[in-house]
């Protein structure tokens with residue numbers, strides 16, 4: 332990139348960020364932002380999570396599965412969470428990077444995943460689970476900002492390597508979105524996209540089959556339930572490197588089926604970033 336180009340890009344970004352900050356100030360005066368963990372109101376110095384909860388939450392740490400990012404050992408240590416000063420820049424991010432391994436978790440040793448690699452910053456337990464439930468069912472789409480940030484910070488080592496060009500949130504069937512009011516995966520993908528400056532495809536990829544909840548099914552039934560669930564609208568351009576975004580990674584069957592669809596439309600490498608891992 333030439334110096335001039337870089338300057339232009341930086342200048343554009345600054346203006347965008349400033350405008351965003353103003354917009355958020357105005358919005359937060361009307362709708363106070365809430366902590367995704369305790370649901371308490373956030374102060375100006377707490378952009379994503381309250382101070383108390385920042386010290387409480389724990390990221391997945393230690394050696395993780397090279398395929399899906401699941402922890403390979405028991406999670407014992409508490410991660411010194413999410414201490415970020417609002418304007419202190421990148422250096423203040425304190426998340427211990429996960430250890431790279433050449434090992435698969437027990438699930439990935441038997442499953443043939445077709446996505447290349449994936450990660451999740453949190454386990455789907457306790458407070459994180461409750462937070463994601465409120466995001467999904469409790470009219471708390473604003474929590475997505477926190478999860479987008481957590482994915483960007485925790486996932487940095489992966490994201491730098493993958494160099495993805497498009498984010499694709501796992502779509503929900505229109506009837507379910509109507510009932511619930513928002514697609515939690517899309518909210519998280521939008522927030523992550525803002526952090527890492529990657530566009531998101533929201534309307535081009537859709538769910539055409541109103542599948543049974545995966546929770547009620549196991550193994551092969553999950554895969555059959557999902558077959559043909561996703562479709563890509565004509566005219567949607569799918570680049571070579573795509574990142575699927577979802578709220579929970581369970582067996583990976585959903586990510587695999589969406590990846591299969593994306594490979595059929597020109598994607599060469601499909602990755603996955605999920606807010607949590609069950």
Ligand SMILES: [Zn+2]
Pocket residue numbers: 366367368369370371380381382383384385
């Ligand atoms: Zn809190």
Ligand SMILES: [Zn+2]
Pocket residue numbers: 396397398399400401435436437438439
């Ligand atoms: Zn795995």
